[in-house]
Amino acid sequence: MARAGLTAERLTRAGAELADEVGFEQVTVSAVARRFDVKVASLYSHVKSSQDLKTRIALLALEELADRAVDALAGRAGKDALRALADVYRDYAREHPGRYTAAQFRLTPQAAAAGAGVRHASLTRAILRGYDLAEPDQTHAVRLLGSVFHGYVTLEMGGGFSHSAPDTQETWTRIIDALDALLRNWPDAGPTG
Numbered sequence: 060m061a062r063a064g065l066t067a068e069r070l071t072r073a074g075a076e077l078a079d080e081v082g083f084e085q086v087t088v089s090a091v092a093r094r095f096d097v098k099v100a101s102l103y104s105h106v107k108s109s110q111d112l113k114t115r116i117a118l119l120a121l122e123e124l125a126d127r128a129v130d131a132l133a134g135r136a137g138k139d140a141l142r143a144l145a146d147v148y149r150d151y152a153r154e155h156p157g158r159y160t161a162a163q164f165r166l167t168p169q170a171a172a173a174g175a176g177v178r179h180a181s182l183t184r185a186i187l188r189g190y191d192l193a194e195p196d197q198t199h200a201v202r203l204l205g206s207v208f209h210g211y212v213t214l215e216m217g218g219g220f221s222h223s224a225p226d227t228q229e230t231w232t233r234i235i236d237a238l239d240a241l242l243r244n245w246p247d248a249g250p251t252g
Contacts, residue, residue, distance in 0.1 A: 065095065067105040071115040078116060078157025083164070086157070088112055117164035118174045124151055124162060125175040128182050138239040140186045145208055145235055152212045159216075163209070190242040200242060207238065 073094050078086050087109045092099045106112045124147065131143040152159035166174060183201045192200055211234060214220060220227045 065097070065102065065105055067115065070102060070105050070112065071119055074112050074116045075119055075155075075158050075161070078161055079155050080157070083113070083116070083157045083160040086113060086116065113161065113164055114166060114170055116158065117161045117166060118170065120155070120158040120162040121175040121179065123155075123158065124148070125178040125182065127151060128179070132182060132186070136186075137189045138235070140189065141204075141239055141242070142235045144182065144186060144204075145231075145238075148208045149212050149215075149231065152216055156216060159212070187242070190245070192242070192245055196245055196248070200245070203241075204238065207234065 070091055074086050074091050077090060077094060081090075088102050088106060089099050089109075091112065092102050095102075106115065127147045127150075128144055131147045132140050135143050148159075166176070171177075180201060183204055184197060187197050187200050190200070211231065215227055220230070
């Protein structure tokens with residue numbers, strides 16, 4: 060018999076809330092069981108392990124991020140779309156720090172293929188079509204954008220920019236401007252090796 064209306068989805072959402080409160084690293088099946096005031100064993104019919112729970116939270120976070128990105132990008136192109144996508148990641152990290160960390164969780168190839176990570180890449184590639192980048196440059200640009208967005212957000216969340224001027228929003232705006240300029244003037248491939 061299901062105890063306290065427990066389902067895998069409900070446990071995943073509770074784990075995501077817990078991640079936002081105490082950090083993704085602190086999320087375990089035991090911690091979620093305490094949240095529901097039930098024995099750990101009663102959760103194992105819904106989730107296999109803490110690893111399984113974390114995978115589910117990561118997939119939830121990726122799905123939430125992709126849904127926000129789709130909404131933010133509707134009707135936008137070029138620099139406007141680039142800024143909208145960047146802001147989705149930054150805003151989500153600020154609102155849901157534990158879930159944002161979960162979105163970086165290493166997934167198995169099967170879980171990754173079934174998750175929203177593929178949607179994220181497609182959304183980024185849709186923006187890049189406006190910059191007329193061909194392969195492999197498009198893949199390089201996807202990686203660059205992900206690295207810049209994640210790097211800035213992670214440093215900002217960790218307080219890395221809190222003790223200096225200018226304001227972090229001003230820097231964020233300048234970074235998007237610089238990325239737009241770079242994408243419009245993407246360098247030709249130089250010699251390899």
